[in-house]
Every structure is written in structure tokens, then in C-alpha cells.
Amino acid sequence: MPRLSPNVSLSEQVADQLRRRIADGEFPVGALLPTEQELTRELGVSRNSVREGLRSLVHAGLLGARAGYGTFVIATSDLGPALARRLERDRAADVAEVRLLLEREGARLAATRATPQQVAGLAEALAARAAATDGPAYAAADIVFHRLLLEASGNALLAEIYRGTGGNERSLEHLNSPDVDLAAARPRLADIDASHAEILDAVAAGDPDAAAAAAERMARLAHELQEEAEHHDAH
Template sequence: MSLDPVRRPTLSAEVLGTLRRQITDGVWPVGTRIPPEPELMRQLGVARGTVREAVRALAHAGLLEVRQGDGTYVRAASELSGAVQRLYNDRASAELLDVRDALEGKAARLAATHATNEDLDALAAALERRAAAWASRDFDGWASADWEFHTRVADASGNTLLAVLYRNLTEPLRASMSGFWERPGFNGADPAGHEDLLAALHGKDPAEAARQADANINATAEWHRSTT
């Protein structure tokens, strides 16, 4: 049996891979503007057409967003996250809550068994920042701390695939939270699914941890229905 010759990747594929790693490795975080074409051409030592081809491919994959007259911005940290964001544009928040319900309940149950002391300390610190931000009406800080708490619970589950899937939902799920605090009845200091969940994790109680995760989602869904 003969083997096909190994072919060297094209220059455009190499450039695409380099730019993609800048995004997936977090060198260019979500929301930041990437360097302009002339700078990319200089740093990579390639022609304008090669840079444009790579940028178009990454935009098609959902990782970049080209804004005419403004620049090119990082839209998502992975192809999966980009695909979810495109899908979210045509879906209601209720569907995102269904996804959170499926993932967060399982993550909380697993975290009750697998969370380390370091995980629990990090979760407690995130909740402290969340409470302080809510008290000071720092809503961006509140959203960041709240989301950090939930992603750390997923990380503490010990299930790498679950954690990766959850993190790839970060941008659309955070976007679904935008403006929550401007609507009546929203309580960003509710301990259900947060401080109460952390207590269940400390107690290594999988059933209570899952119940607390469900309580948070159910409260959010009920509030969402009452304000729409």
C-alpha cells in the first residue's frame, strides 16, 4: 500500500492558523479589535490578500466580525461559540435557559463530589465580588462575577467536556443577561443557586447542589416570563 505525499500547508492556511491561535489562546480576547491589515502584514510578512483571506475565513467561522469603517473585532473564542451566537440571534432567552438548566444542574451535582478546596475558595471569592458589585450598582462587574461563578462550577465538575461546552456558551448567555437590572423585580443578590449552592458544595451534597442550580434557573425563567 502506498501513501499519499505529505503536502505543506499553504501560506494562507498558516496565517489563518496563527490568527486563530491568537484568539483561542486569549491573546486577543473577545470584544477586542485586532491589529489593522498593514500591521498584520508587517508582523506576518505576507501580502494583503493573504491576510484578507484568513480574516474572511475566521469571520465566516464566527470568530471575527468585520465592521466596515471601524475594524475587525473578536466575536467568539471558538467556532462552537461563534455558531451558538449565530443561532442565538434567532432564539428566545427561554431556549438558552433550557440549555443552562441541562448543563448547570449536572455540573453542580458533579461539583459536589469533585470540587477541591481551591475550587471552593475561588467560588467564594467570585460571590464576594458579585455581592460587592451589586451593592455598588456596578452592573458590568456584577455580570462578570456572576458568570465567573457559574463557569467555575462547571470547571469544578471534573468533566472537561461539560466545562468546555459551558464556556463556549459564555458570550450568548452573557448577552442574554444584558439589561436584566434595568427591568423591575430582578434580584442580583439572590442566594439561590449562588451562596446556597456553594453551601451545598461545601456539604458535598449532590442532590442539594442540583436543586440549587435548578432553583436559580427556575427563578430566572419565572422572572423573565413576568417581565415579557
């Protein structure tokens, strides 16, 4: 691998090249990277340079490493991990406002850009959400719906910022447990369920204003339910 600059170490160049390949989609989230030995051979640098480059990406939050498994991708850019670290210090109300803005504008864009395949994916996620019989299954289907919605916006940066803020996972913490009686919780979720269906209908119909309004209503209802659950747990 040619040196880019005498002021840039080989390990930094390794990290930069892997960062670009991850951003370009060669290694998607969840994918295993080649081994240190394979990368050493491929990049033409020392194993120590590869190891240091990988270590810097683990520290940045792009990669994870597990003994006996390997090094794997957990984020597609530095943005998501940086936002996640910031959110640990921010007020829940601020995070909720940002999430509302992202959801609303993501839904608005999705209504003008979603492909038939993406609309079908949203419908499948909602069907799985409706068919869920426990909290974790409900939460998993809901996370998929919101991730697909932001991807359907056609704005990769918007989707990345949404993932970096934790998406809707924080608002699902009170449901994402096998101890949750989902059947008993369903009546309290009825309005949120209805707003999700409205988002899907508006996106399928290509109505950006209706999609944005439904997404804003959904985000507000979800935040209210989250606050209610946190208040209950505190007492």
C-alpha cells in the same frame, strides 16, 4: 509557512493556524493579535493572505476588529459564535431548558473537580454580587460566578457550549441597567441569592447531588423572574 495541500489556500492555512493557537490559549479572549505586518513576517506569507485569513476568522465570529485598536479575540472556537447565531432563532423556553441542563451538570461536576482556588473565586464573585449597589454591577458579578462555575466543572467543551449559549446573560437583561432600582429588586432576588449560596456551599463541600439540585432550582427561579420582567415590560 509550508503548504498543507495544493487545494488549501495560504489564507486558509493562516486562518487554521491562528484558530489552533487561539484554541491552545496562546491568544485568550480579549487578547490583541499581532499586526498584519508582524504576522506576515512570522508566517512567511503575503500580507494579503494574512488579511484574508483574519477576515475569515472575523466572519466566523472568533475575532473582532476595530480601527485604531487592532484585531482581538472574542471567542476561543467556532462553536460559541455558531450557537449564538442559532439561539437568535430559538424559542426562549428552549434556551432556558438547555441552560438549566448545562448549569445543573456543570455544578455537579464542579462539586467533584473544583480546586480550592476556584472555590475561592466563586466566593469572591458571590461577595461582589451581594455588595453590588446597581444593576450592572450585580449582573457583572453574577456572570463571573456562572462562568467560573462552568470552568470549575473541568470540562472545557461544556464551558464552551455554555458560553456559546450566552450563559446567563439573557436572564439578566432586565437587571443590567443603571436605571434599575436594585435595592427595591432585592426581595424578589432573595430566593435566587439563596440558591447561589447553596451552589457554593455544595461545591465547597464536594456534594455533587446538592450542587446539581441547587443549580437547577436557581436556573428555574431565574427563568421565572425573567419571564415576569418580560411580561411586565410588554404591558
